Amino acid sequence: MSENKSKVYWSDLRAPMGDNLLKKLERVILAAGIEKIDFKDKFVAIKMHFGELGNMSYIRPNYAKVVGDIVKRLGGKPYLIDCNTLYTGKRWNSVDHLENARLNGFTYATTGMEVLIGDGLKGNSEVGVHCPENDLCKSPLIGKDIVDSDIIISLSHFKGHEGAGFGGALKNLGMGCGSRKGKEDMHSASQAKVISEKCIGCKKCKTVCNHDAQIYENGKCTIDLNKCVGCGRCVEVCPTHAIEFINNDSNVILNYKIAEYANAVMKNKPTFHISLVMDISPFCDCHGENDTPITPSVGFFASFDPVALDKACADKVNAMPVNDNSMLSEQKAHLEEHHHDYFHTIFPTTEWEACIRRAKELNLGTDDYELVYVK
């Protein structure tokens, strides 16, 4: 990556008569220079998140079709792809995941593309990608169909995230392309513990744990560390905030590993990155619900540099007004202490900068960017 600023192309969401948002997205992608990639007869993975059932802020299939149509025009063979999850829900095996994708509107009829689950039926079709330059993850476990793809396009919904701070391009690639074991590896510093005095024995944590890690005795919960994979789901649902991560640095390590996994995904192949900064929910689209967006929607962003893209999107969101009646507005009193960083304000233990830092060290890009407005 050169020492020059990376260009990040973007447009707002104004759409006067005669124009529309699909045309605007196409203009941003083309302005960012996607045609510089040689797509001829290449297998092109468009990595996205199909949204957990019940969530309504995930990227609409119409936007995915715009990306797929461009790739087809440029001679490539595009398909939509994601990998299975660690936790309960509709996306932890390929059968349910594909049904979830269809129910949320991702079909050949709507997008002109097939949907693939990159790590197979049970999330164990994986390749260890040799990355000696990585520090913590020397051989990240990536879904095999992701590794077999010739070109990767990240199509991410930019929003908040309870562990990473926010979810953008690097998280879509790093966490999103890990197989189940890969996701366990990234979460391994995030094992949970219960503060017994705060536990009221409600068992809500059990309903979200996919690993049967809860033990209840005398009306209190403890967590079996031989079973806990550190997915963090129980931390989010506990009504009394009785569950914490054992390791204080767990979210820093998580972000650090996400960058190292993104490095493995991008290795030796052309990549291009698109983020839709709209419906900016506080939590990720893995949740089966979406709370009021924390700010108004911003627009479409595209770049060859995922680091610059993530930083530009975060900066733009942090410059927006706070939406009333949102999780962020409830925390308004704490904005100052978090230097007006919205992601730190809603999730004080997160540190998204760790991902940017590590990605820069790995030469995945720069956070020194130039915004180019596309009309």
Ligand code: SF4
């Ligand atoms: S959700 Fe929290 S309060 Fe309820 S049983 Fe689990 S640890 Fe205890």
Ligand code: SF4
């Ligand atoms: S105990 Fe909590 S953090 Fe551990 S696997 Fe279960 S839900 Fe995830």
